[in-house]
Structure formats: C-alpha cells, structure tokens
Amino acid sequence: MRITCPFCGERELGEFTYLGDAKPVRPAADAGEDVVYDYVYLRDNIAGVMSENWYHGGGCRAWLKVTRNTLTHEISAVEAAAGAGARQASK
Amino acid sequence: MKYSIFSLARAALSGHKNWQRTWRDATPKDRYDVVIIGGGGHGLATAWFLASEYGIRNVAVLEKGWIGSGNAGRNTTIIRSNYGLPGNTGFYELSMKLWERMEQDLNYNAMVSQRGVINLYHSDAQRDAYARRGNTMRINGIDAELLDLAAVKKMMPFLNFDNARFPVQGGLLQRRGGTARHDAVVWGYAHAASGLGVDIIQNCEVTGFVRDTNGKVTGVETSRGRIGAGKVGMAVAGSSSRVADMAGLRLPIESHVLQAFVSEAIKPLIPGVMTFGAGHFYVSQSDKGGLVFGGDIDGYNSYAQRGNMPVMEDVCEGGMALMPMIGRVRLLRQWGGIMDMSMDGSPIIDKTPVDGLYLNAGWCYGGFKATPGSGFVFAHLLARDTPHEEAARFRLDRFRTGAMIDEKGQGAQPNLH
Numbered sequence: 001m002r003i004t005c006p007f008c009g010e011r012e013l014g015e016f017t018y019l020g021d022a023k024p025v026r027p028a029a030d031a032g033e034d035v036v037y038d039y040v041y042l043r044d045n046i047a048g049v050m051s052e053n054w055y056h057g058g059g060c061r062a063w064l065k066v067t068r069n070t071l072t073h074e075i076s077a078v079e080a081a082a083g084a085g086a087r088q089a090s091k
Numbered sequence: 092m093k094y095s096i097f098s099l100a101r102a103a104l105s106g107h108k109n110w111q112r113t114w115r116d117a118t119p120k121d122r123y124d125v126v127i128i129g130g131g132g133h134g135l136a137t138a139w140f141l142a143s144e145y146g147i148r149n150v151a152v153l154e155k156g157w158i159g160s161g162n163a164g165r166n167t168t169i170i171r172s173n174y175g176l177p178g179n180t181g182f183y184e185l186s187m188k189l190w191e192r193m194e195q196d197l198n199y200n201a202m203v204s205q206r207g208v209i210n211l212y213h214s215d216a217q218r219d220a221y222a223r224r225g226n227t228m229r230i231n232g233i234d235a236e237l238l239d240l241a242a243v244k245k246m247m248p249f250l251n252f253d254n255a256r257f258p259v260q261g262g263l264l265q266r267r268g269g270t271a272r273h274d275a276v277v278w279g280y281a282h283a284a285s286g287l288g289v290d291i292i293q294n295c296e297v298t299g300f301v302r303d304t305n306g307k308v309t310g311v312e313t314s315r316g317r318i319g320a321g322k323v324g325m326a327v328a329g330s331s332s333r334v335a336d337m338a339g340l341r342l343p344i345e346s347h348v349l350q351a352f353v354s355e356a357i358k359p360l361i362p363g364v365m366t367f368g369a370g371h372f373y374v375s376q377s378d379k380g381g382l383v384f385g386g387d388i389d390g391y392n393s394y395a396q397r398g399n400m401p402v403m404e405d406v407c408e409g410g411m412a413l414m415p416m417i418g419r420v421r422l423l424r425q426w427g428g429i430m431d432m433s434m435d436g437s438p439i440i441d442k443t444p445v446d447g448l449y450l451n452a453g454w455c456y457g458g459f460k461a462t463p464g465s466g467f468v469f470a471h472l473l474a475r476d477t478p479h480e481e482a483a484r485f486r487l488d489r490f491r492t493g494a495m496i497d498e499k500g501q502g503a504q505p506n507l508h
Contacts, residue, residue, distance in 0.1 A: 070346070070395065
C-alpha cells in the first residue's frame, strides 16, 4: 500500500500514521454524555470504502483525508484535511 | 468415535485407510435452543461447554466457510495467563487451567505444550513493571518467575546480549505457558461437541436476524435457510461489527489486520515462547522446526486478510535485534488475520441490548489463548443468563461507565493496543 500525498507525491506506507475514521465530528462541549460516548468509542467499522485521517509524519507533516477500501486496501482519493495545509494546497 | 492406543494401532495396521470422520457435517434443523454464529475456536468451545457443562445439547454452530478457516487457522498458537489487571488475571488463568485438561476432556490430541513463555526486559523500569506483574500473578495463584540476566543466558545463550541499545537484563517467565496446535484445537472441540449432539453446519453464512414483534431475536436467516433459535450467540472475531450491524448495533470495535510469519524449518533452537520487551516481537518454534513469529497489527482498519510491508519490516527488525543469526533463515510464509480491536484492548462477553442476542467479541490479539476460557464463560452466560464470575468485567457498557480494562495503559485507541 502506497499513499499519494498531495504535497509530496507517492510515498511508502511507513511514512504515514493512521488516526482512524474521518467521519466522527467532535461534539460541542455541552453535547451530553451519549453523544460524547458515541464519538469516542463507537465505530461504524466499515467493510468497504471508508474515509480516514492519516498523518504524513515522515514527509510534509500534513493531515490527509484518504478514501480507501478496507476490503482491498485500494486507495481512490487523497486530499489535504481541513486546516492551514489544506488551504495552501487548494491555491 | 473414541481415540485410544487401540484405535491408533488398528488404523495403523490397516494402512490408515479406516479412520472415521471426527465430527458430523450436519444439515440445519428448523430450530435449536442455542445457535452460535462462528465456527472458530471460541464458537466451537462454547458449543462444547454448553453441551458438556450446562446440559444444553440442542445447539448449532454456523460457519460461513469451513471450521477453522478464520483466525483459528491464522495465529501464533501461544497460550499463557500472565496478565496483571483484575478481570484479566482470573479469566486467563481459568483458560490456562482448561488448556491443561483439554486433551483429556476432548479425547483429542491438541499438542498442548507447556514449554514456557518468557517476556524479556531491557531496562530497570521494565524490570520493575514485570516484577509487579509477576507479583500480581503469584498473589492470584498463577506461576511467575523473575529471571536475572544469568538465568536468561543459561536458558537462551543464543540471544544478542551485546545489544547496546536494548540490552537484555532478564525476563518474566511463566513456565505453564506455551503453545498448542491451533487446528487441532478447532478439530478437537468439533469432535467432542459433535459427539454430544451439537450440529456443526459449515458453508452456512448468516445474512440476517429473525425478530419477533418485541424485537427479540428468535432465529437467523442464513444462506441455507431460516433457522429458529431460543438464543443466538455471536463469536465471529473480525466480523463482529458486520454481524452486529444486522441487528442494528454499533460496537466499540475496529477491525484490523494482524500478520504472522513462519520461517523454514531449522534444528531446535528456541526452548519456549519468547517476547522482545523493547519492541513488539514474539517467537516460538513449531514442532516441525519453523520459527513462528509476529508483532504489531498493521494499525489501520482492514478486512483484507493480508498485511503490508512496514509491519513486516518492523517485526523482522525485532527478531534481528534479539537474534542476529536468524537473518540467514528464509521466511517460508506470511499471513494476516482480521482482529476486532476493542477500544481498551480487552474482550467483550455480554448480553447485547437486543433481547436474545449475546456477544463474544473484541479479543484483539489475544483470542487464541482465551479459547477454552472464552467458550466456558460464554456458555455460562448463554445457559444461565448471568455472567460467569471470571468474565463479569467484560461488559459491553464498560466504556460508558468508565470501567475499562486497559492492560497496556494505552488509552481509547484500538491501534495502540
């Protein structure tokens, strides 16, 4: 498995660190226990195409959003995750 | 059939052409008291204990492929009970005691070999942590010995003791730990459970749950038709989230791939099971002579049953740091199994919020050593509707209540466990 970083090009997997499913969004501070429990612990654990957060620590140190099939390891899209790096990439 | 010295002699003298099938390949009945989804070690052990300990024999084990085709056939065969946290300590020791009597109970040779498990330590802090774990074990009646450098040198003179970065200082040894033949564990439980009337139904994939008007699970839809059930138990390892999803449940689980490796056969070298405390590497030597070893999970969600190169490299580096001479040994094969990594690294054995549906999941790396214990306590839960005392902490809601069992102290992130 290789990941094509939008800043650095195609690199081997060892340069990247996985954070997990990109879908959960941190709830508001007053969201309540159930919502926080859901966000921190429960997972869709998709068998198929999944959107994930990866960190390119061995390269540009940007956060990336990777669209990957968990059944085949096939990567269909890599984009910069929201933030300063993403704005820079879209220019 | 019953195995004995006479059955062995009879089969040998007739050219090994008259062995009987060891379990019945059953066709599904309309209804069972208990249906177990998953014909791995845990599912089959559950069926065996339901029949032998709890007297419930109208039981079916449904397996989507053939029995033992999942993680039971894809692991490094290590058995041990060297755990330190309440909840784990008693449970894994229960499992260890069941390993010790398994072959007599099942009338099947599972090649249980108590050759010892040693965790090497490489720093003063790690020695203290291992000493503490060993003391916890001994307080709970489990064997543990803290070895110093001289004792390790005597036991394993082939290690690289001159490693400046990760010097071996000693190890925590559990002599009762060891290995068992993983396929024979599956076959043994199938053999014994089938003998008590349990139906083992292969090539039978569960495609949905049958629910009554109150939402209670009353059976399963399968690729071989509808099967009614008084209770349904799930023991499907890496597929827990997918099967639970059919009942509308989300679980605190991510599926990850764990690789394992076998080298070409060499002469006897490694006396027991050995783990490298400075990285993540564990190794034993099979009875055929191959080195069987593994390390970390790949660390990202996967259902692919195959791994990637960075972890393979990391595992081999761990092996080379301990035993530089294995660099000359060729790798024979490598495989990946799918683990359901729970959020605290510990298993879940509990009723689910869905009436009639019971969950046995979240074994992370550690499912194989737990096989008999898991079957025993899951059978207890299914038969009595209350958790077995040694599994009372493996609750599904422990993340909500804060009663987590984080053996490694790593936090709520599956790829850290």
